[in-house]
Amino acid sequence: MPAADPPAHRRRRTRALVAVVTALALAVAVGAWSVRERIVDDERGAVAALGPAADGGPASAAPRCAGRAARASRELRGMWITTVNNIDWPSRRGLPAETARAEFRGWLDLAVRRNHNAVFVHVRPSGDALWPSEYAPWSEWLTGRRDGRDPGWDPMEFMVSEAHARNLEFHAWFNPYRGGQPATVGGPGPRLDQLAPTHPLRRHPDWVVTYPSADRPGSRLYFNPGIPEARAFVEDSMLEAVQRYDVDGVHFDDFFYPYPEAGQDFPDDAAFARYGRRFADKHAWRRDNVNTLVREMSQRIKAIKPWVKFGISPFGIWRNKRTDPAGSPTAGLQSYDDIYADTRLWVRQQWLDYVVPQLYWHIGFDRADYAKLLPWWAATVQGTRVQLYIGQADYRVGERGAWRDPAELDRQLALNRRHGVRGSVHFSASQVRADKLGAVSRYSAAHYAGPALVPTMAQLPAAPPAVPAITGARRDAGGVALTWRGDGAASFAVYRVDGDAARLVGTARGAGWVDRTAPADRPLSYCVSGLDRSGNEGRLSAPISVDMR
Incomplete structure (x- = not known):
């Protein structure tokens, strides 16, 4: 080092x-x-940085997933x-x-x-x-x-x-x-x-x-x-x-x-x-x-x-x-x-x-x-x-x-x-x-109880990706499997509604991810956002719901 x-x-x-x-x-x-x-x-380096706007709202609005504030x-x-x-x-x-x-x-x-x-x-x-x-x-x-x-x-x-x-x-x-x-x-x-x-x-x-x-x-x-x-x-x-x-x-x-x-x-x-x-x-x-x-x-x-x-x-x-x-x-x-x-x-x-x-x-x-x-x-x-x-x-x-x-x-x-x-x-x-x-x-x-996004840097190139579209969400023995489409993103952030907020539960490269910590005893809602190479986040997708098991 x-x-x-x-x-x-x-x-x-x-x-x-x-x-x-x-x-x-x-x-x-x-x-x-x-x-x-x-x-x-x-702490933790930067306090929770909220992603960009979601659900079709303006980019400056607080991001929301299924009516809940999105936090990462x-x-x-x-x-x-x-x-x-x-x-x-x-x-x-x-x-x-x-x-x-x-x-x-x-x-x-x-x-x-x-x-x-x-x-x-x-x-x-x-x-x-x-x-x-x-x-x-x-x-x-x-x-x-x-x-x-x-x-x-x-x-x-x-x-x-x-x-x-x-x-x-x-x-x-x-x-x-x-x-x-x-x-x-x-x-x-x-x-x-x-x-x-x-x-x-x-x-x-x-x-x-x-x-x-x-x-x-x-x-x-x-x-x-x-x-x-x-x-x-x-x-x-x-x-x-x-x-x-x-x-x-x-x-x-x-x-x-x-x-x-x-x-x-x-x-x-x-x-x-x-x-x-x-x-x-x-x-x-x-x-x-x-x-x-x-x-x-x-x-x-x-x-x-x-x-x-x-x-x-x-x-x-x-x-x-x-x-x-x-x-x-x-x-x-x-x-x-x-x-x-x-x-x-x-x-x-x-x-x-x-x-x-x-x-x-x-x-x-x-x-x-x-x-x-x-x-x-x-x-x-x-x-x-x-x-x-x-x-x-x-x-x-x-x-x-x-x-x-x-x-x-x-x-x-x-x-x-x-x-x-x-x-x-x-x-x-x-x-x-x-x-x-x-x-x-x-x-x-x-x-480090949950995942975190890397801090953005204003001096690096920024091109927040377009809104992804979630194409599937289903429960299986491993948790909740999500799939989506998203163009121009280097990676993706997955949010799950949990109580009064939608919290970051995972990140992925590619077009899918499995939430292995998903509770089985209640319905769940998810949103996905895309991030560019420098960690700048685009808008959140429309939410998708999953019934309890």
């Missing part, structure tokens, strides 16, 4: 959560290293599906294609059961690709090999198709500058000859920077962010996926320049001497390199497919207030200063469609209090078109202290609602499935 977690936790967490020594005092206290990084290596929550609900180190998917390297496909379907079915509407899938975890790319070798986490051998199928095409079949948005998650994992466990460092023969860093060794890996012996290989040709190549390699596949979003986490290691500087002096002359110092130059990548990706994505969303999940602290009056009331690693990510600028410049800060700390944590950071981020997006989602730390449930309380995430989601947050993304899929201490079931019952 996207993602960064506190150094204190990043440094003491491997996949098995084995403690290791930390180097920086503040990092120890707050956790400046990405837990996701550590793991890898080894609008919030992004998602989870990160991590491929590096086989954390979530595939469960191990080199699985047979059908086994890997079955596992992925299982993750999507989990998302549907939890009433999510999006998945964020790691498709470029480390300078590689989960599609047949002209720019990057096949990922070893899929194939089990570093030789770039074709696995014989196209995972990206499959994953996007399966997600859309369940009406889940598919956000392709990229790590831009990662060039390769530590070459050997316990070895002295990376070797280019251990990369796939087609790896671009073997053809361009002048683009390579090596930097120590905090979680295991050896170093990582990076594309040098300060070399314009390397940056352009990295952009092209990611945009290839946008051009070739029907993705709904492009997603980065917080891995641009690496998190700092004590006593180690990122060795880019030669690039700075060549390209950084107009900058006062190397730090300003590095920040500009990252800003340029973000700005150019924003522009280029929209030039290719204006409806594709662009979002980043940064480390939760931009700057501390004691460093900068505009900063947050925190005392931890600062992404602006330590990893050269000026996240506040990206929001203020509106280069992003959404931002997902990783608020991986509990309510009341003295150095990075969730309840204080959340309003800082809400204020940061205020007045912009950038939507605020929150990265939730499902992986921390069960840790000592506040995380032993299964209600912690429930309370965080309640705070999100009060501050107008537009959704949440949970790290990661394995933790959502594990449901430690019943915490996932708890917050799901309180906040």
Whole structure:
């Protein structure tokens, strides 16, 4: 993901959560290293948004179904599906294609059961690709090999198709500058000859920077962010996926320049001497390199497919207030200063469609209090078109202290609602499935009890579809089966009259859906609306009634 977690936790967490020594005092206290990084290596968002007018009324009228007000929550609900180190998917390297496909379907079915509407899938975890790319070798986490051998199928095409079949948005998650994992466990460092023969860093060794890996012996290989040709190549390699596949979003986490290691500087002096002359110092130059990548990706994505969303999940602290009056009331690693990510600028410049800060700390944590950071981020997006989602730390449930309380995430989601947050993304899929201490079931019952439509974005193309016509509704052993006709819609929303309102009970792609929660002891009425690619809703259909069983 996207993602960064506190150094204190990043440094003491491997996949098995084995403690290791930390180097920086503040990092120890707050956790400046990405837990996701550590793991890898080894309200409700908007209040109910009513759909457009129905039953032939004007578009500005309140939508109604069978005389009842139609209501649908609008919030992004998602989870990160991590491929590096086989954390979530595939469960191990080199699985047979059908086994890997079955596992992925299982993750999507989990998302549907939890009433999510999006998945964020790691498709470029480390300078590689989960599609047949002209720019990057096949990922070893899929194939089990570093030789770039074709696995014989196209995972990206499959994953996007399966997600859309369940009406889940598919956000392709990229790590831009990662060039390769530590070459050997316990070895002295990376070797280019251990990369796939087609790896671009073997053809361009002048683009390579090596930097120590905090979680295991050896170093990582990076594309040098300060070399314009390397940056352009990295952009092209990611945009290839946008051009070739029907993705709904492009997603980065917080891995641009690496998190700092004590006593180690990122060795880019030669690039700075060549390209950084107009900058006062190397730090300003590095920040500009990252800003340029973000700005150019924003522009280029929209030039290719204006409806594709662009979002980043940064480390939760931009700057501390004691460093900068505009900063947050925190005392931890600062992404602006330590990893050269000026996240506040990206929001203020509106280069992003959404931002997902990783608020991986509990309510009341003295150095990075969730309840204080959340309003800082809400204020940061205020007045912009950038939507605020929150990265939730499902992986921390069960840790000592506040995380032993299964209600912690429930309370965080309640705070999100009060501050107008537009959704949440949970790290990661394995933790959502594990449901430690019943915490996932708890917050799901309180906040995700029914389905939700994704929030609309005014900056994206809008073409609300024509009114659908319901062609059939019948009870069977599985519930109530509905069919309809609808032209020009990317997806459909189904409303059922329940008491004093018509509530959203399901979404679908295609021309039919089964309401498996339909009560059998009373007559029911349904309406259907169409939504465009950006989630903009057309008028509701005329209602159709179904007798009780």
